Amino acid sequence: MPDQNELHDLVGSEHAAAGSEYSAGFVTDIETDTLPPGLDEGVVRVISAKKDEPEWMTEWRLDAFRRWREMHTPRWAHVQFPDIDFQAISYFSAPKGDAPKSLDEVDPALLRTYEKLGVPLHERARLAGVREDAPEVAVDAVFDSISVATTFKDRLAEAGVVFCSISEAIREHPELVRKYLGSVVPKPDNFYAALNSAVFSDGSFVYVPKHTRCPMELSTIFRINAENTGQFERTLIIADEGAYVSYLEGCTAPMRDENQLHAAVVELVALDDAEIKYSTVQNWYPGDDQGNGGIYNFVTKRGACLGERSKISWTQVETGSAITWKYPSVVLRGADSVGEFYSVALTRNFQQADTGTKMTHIGPRTKSTIISKGISAGRSQNSYRGRVRMNPGAKGARNYTQCDSLLIGENCGAHTFPYIESKLPSAMIEHEATTSKVSDEQLFLCQQRGIDPEKAVSMIVNGFCRDVFRTLPMEFAMEAAQLLEVSLEGAVG
Amino acid sequence: MSLLNVDDLRVDVDDKTILNGLSLTVDAGEVHAVMGPNGSGKSTFANVLAGRPGYDVTGGAITMDGTDITGLAPEERSHRGLFLAFQYPVEIPGVSNMEFLKAAVDAHARMRGEDETSAPEFIGRARDAASRLELDVDFLKRGVNDGFSGGEKKRNEILQMLLLEPRLAVLDETDSGLDIDALQVVAAGINAFRNDGNAVVLVTHYQRLLNHVVPDRVHVLTGGRIVRSGDRSLALELEDKGYGWLDD
Ligand SMILES: Nc1ncnc2c1ncn2[C@@H]1O[C@H](COP(=O)(O)OP(=O)(O)O)[C@@H](O)[C@H]1O
Numbered sequence: 001m002p003d004q005n006e007l008h009d010l011v012g013s014e015h016a017a018a019g020s021e022y023s024a025g026f027v028t029d030i031e032t033d034t035l036p037p038g039l040d041e042g043v044v045r046v047i048s049a050k051k052d053e054p055e056w057m058t059e060w061r062l063d064a065f066r067r068w069r070e071m072h073t074p075r076w077a078h079v080q081f082p083d084i085d086f087q088a089i090s091y092f093s094a095p096k097g098d099a100p101k102s103l104d105e106v107d108p109a110l111l112r113t114y115e116k117l118g119v120p121l122h123e124r125a126r127l128a129g130v131r132e133d134a135p136e137v138a139v140d141a142v143f144d145s146i147s148v149a150t151t152f153k154d155r156l157a158e159a160g161v162v163f164c165s166i167s168e169a170i171r172e173h174p175e176l177v178r179k180y181l182g183s184v185v186p187k188p189d190n191f192y193a194a195l196n197s198a199v200f201s202d203g204s205f206v207y208v209p210k211h212t213r214c215p216m217e218l219s220t221i222f223r224i225n226a227e228n229t230g231q232f233e234r235t236l237i238i239a240d241e242g243a244y245v246s247y248l249e250g251c252t253a254p255m256r257d258e259n260q261l262h263a264a265v266v267e268l269v270a271l272d273d274a275e276i277k278y279s280t281v282q283n284w285y286p287g288d289d290q291g292n293g294g295i296y297n298f299v300t301k302r303g304a305c306l307g308e309r310s311k312i313s314w315t316q317v318e319t320g321s322a323i324t325w326k327y328p329s330v331v332l333r334g335a336d337s338v339g340e341f342y343s344v345a346l347t348r349n350f351q352q353a354d355t356g357t358k359m360t361h362i363g364p365r366t367k368s369t370i371i372s373k374g375i376s377a378g379r380s381q382n383s384y385r386g387r388v389r390m391n392p393g394a395k396g397a398r399n400y401t402q403c404d405s406l407l408i409g410e411n412c413g414a415h416t417f418p419y420i421e422s423k424l425p426s427a428m429i430e431h432e433a434t435t436s437k438v439s440d441e442q443l444f445l446c447q448q449r450g451i452d453p454e455k456a457v458s459m460i461v462n463g464f465c466r467d468v469f470r471t472l473p474m475e476f477a478m479e480a481a482q483l484l485e486v487s488l489e490g491a492v493g
Numbered sequence: 494m495s496l497l498n499v500d501d502l503r504v505d506v507d508d509k510t511i512l513n514g515l516s517l518t519v520d521a522g523e524v525h526a527v528m529g530p531n532g533s534g535k536s537t538f539a540n541v542l543a544g545r546p547g548y549d550v551t552g553g554a555i556t557m558d559g560t561d562i563t564g565l566a567p568e569e570r571s572h573r574g575l576f577l578a579f580q581y582p583v584e585i586p587g588v589s590n591m592e593f594l595k596a597a598v599d600a601h602a603r604m605r606g607e608d609e610t611s612a613p614e615f616i617g618r619a620r621d622a623a624s625r626l627e628l629d630v631d632f633l634k635r636g637v638n639d640g641f642s643g644g645e646k647k648r649n650e651i652l653q654m655l656l657l658e659p660r661l662a663v664l665d666e667t668d669s670g671l672d673i674d675a676l677q678v679v680a681a682g683i684n685a686f687r688n689d690g691n692a693v694v695l696v697t698h699y700q701r702l703l704n705h706v707v708p709d710r711v712h713v714l715t716g717g718r719i720v721r722s723g724d725r726s727l728a729l730e731l732e733d734k735g736y737g738w739l740d741d
Pocket residue numbers: 506507511529530531532533534535536537538547
């Protein structure tokens with residue numbers, strides 16, 4: 001019998017990518033309720049009012065807004081872009097009409113949008129391209145500033161799992177939201193986190209109760225559609241004692257000539273013996289081959305392993321965005337807690353990525369693993385930035401970091417900025433880094449065997465990413481492999 | 494019509510002439526040995542047949558089944574049934590041998606307008622071929638040539654040949670670096686591959702492989718051209734007297 005790994009390895013090779021370069025680049029023509037560009041306290045109040053928020057939430061936002069006004073955009077990342085005019089952006093856009101109460105009420109134009117993206121919003125269907133026997137996935141669909149549908153809510157509720165939009169959670173589960181919102185990423189954490197805290201629109205909320213294994217994969221599909229609009233997603237996931245949840249985030253946007261801002265905050269909380277697996281397949285529009293347009297993806301993602309023996313695992317596959325500025329991190333507070341970061345970041349044309357992680361070891365015997373794979377093609381710049389910190393209490397803590405860069409062509413760049421902060425002699429920190437190229441010899445071997453050069457590059461790149469793809473659920477590994485293949489079209493020659 | 498016809502081939506590398514009027518004809522069902530001292534241009538010849546970039550073909554032509562392939566891309570030659578076993582196989586870490594083999598076999602199937610083989614069926618075929626070459630199953634899961642011993646790399650080339658079933662297999666020093674057991678396994682693989690419809694060009698420095706795979710013709714390459722051709726006994730004579738004997 002062929003074993004799972006063998007089949008897993010063949011997944012990428014079986015699915016030749018279909019057609020166009022950025023197939024998610026279409027625009028949905030739908031009437032919207034969009035705020036005029038600009039940001040002041042009034043706008044913050046309007047957003048809060050549109051979402052029917054309680055007073056405490058409005059105040060929370062206003063506090064964040066006042067702090068944000070005192071802050072400056074960070075300059076330390078290895079990326080370059082013109083100053084963003086924050087008064088030229090619209091901070092809220094939603095399809096017109098009342099929020100649908102059930103799937104039947106969702107606008108057919110929206111249903112078709114998600115269908116086209118391969119994420120049908122009905123509970124019979126699986127994600128497109130996935131085998132019949134694949135596990136079911138519950139989906140929260142966020143369109144510009146609001147969640148338009150969440151599937152399988154009833155089935156999840158039977159298990160006690162709450163999966164809804166953050167707006168709904170603020171109304172329905174205020175005690176959990178008040179306790180944990182901003183507890184992992186404080187409002188003034190950084191410029192974009194403060195901005196997000198003031199104007200966040202929608203995102204997902206997950207609560208998995210004690211000793212519960214979430215019965216299916218959860219996923220949120222973010223779609224930016226409106227022009228000149230920022231998307232400020234806010235996600236909060238709480239795994240109570242002994243709980244387990246696997247969550248996937250996907251992102252796409254139409255092709256537009258202007259840059260658009262996506263500034264998300266994601267907070268994860270794991271209590272004793274809880275485990276959260278968070279996977280991202282990020283495919284925001286990267287801009288055209290001249291460097292015009294594309295999403296600015298400035299994101300703060302952090303998890304807190306509060307409980308003993310808790311575990312948080314980030315896997316990200318980043319192929320999109322004009323600029324990516326993102327460091328999914330773990331604060332390892334509970335004794336024996338585990339943090340993991342697995343990343344594939346591919347840049348081409350004029351894309352810039354500065355991405356990595358921070359592992360902060362506070363509790364004793366905490367353990368972290370970082371595997372980063374950066375692929376640069378075209379004229380792109382790809383940086384890994386990581387920080388491993390061992391606090392004095394983290395006796396017996398361990399970190400293993402592996403950073404590999406792969407270059408395609410002569411005009412791209414790969415950079416590694418690893419920072420290690422430790423005064424603990426008992427801590428074990430290992431760091432390995434490699435840089436390699438897709439060589440002419442490798443390409444010729446593939447061609448000699450009948451494989452065309454584009455397919456060869458995509459196979460070599462997929463192989464380079466294998467350690468990371470293995471951490472993804474199989475159907476998402478397939479999606480990730482296909483995404484790389486499409487992204488690499490035209491990268492050779 | 495001959496399977497392979499090389500006519501007056503002239504090749505420069507870095508403005509230095511390496512092949513200088515090489516001609517060779519191979520018919521279906523035949524095994525030819527091309528022998529010559531180190532640096533005589535054997536690998537250059539093998540690589541130019543396969544269309545490797547970096548070689549400047551300044552004259553002559555290569556035809557397969559009557560079609561001129563001199564200007565074709567490497568993958569097009571492969572699709573026409575030309576296979577090269579490399580003298581120094583390159584490593585592709587992370588790409589499993591199995592995935593690589595399937596991608597190659599699928600590419601050929603698509604060219605013939607056939608369906609790709611299903612993953613489980615292909616895994617079965619690959620394992621059969623591997624066991625014929627006395628390779629462990631785990632060998633198929635490892636990265637292409639990644640960390641393989643010299644002998645494993647050479648057997649892996651033969652494995653690829655068995656799965657791709659080319660019309661013309663050019664084997665560049667596949668015998669070098671093999672111990673006697675591995676040499677016999679490789680030779681058995683080549684003999685199993687031979688049939689009336691295909692042909693093999695064995696490029697080699699030594700004649701020991703020819704004890705196991707008996708050639709129909711033996712050619713000696715020096716000074717950028719075939720200077721002498723004969724039957725099997727020519728190889729034995731060369732072994733006896735050395736390449737210097739030809740200069741006399
Ligand atoms: N890529 C190359 N660049 C420069 N010189 C080369 C290259 N390939 C082969 N040569 C030269 O061409 C000649 C023939 O080499 P080669 O074909 O490898 O011979 P053989 O395989 O018979 O030992 C040698 O002088 C070698 O140095």
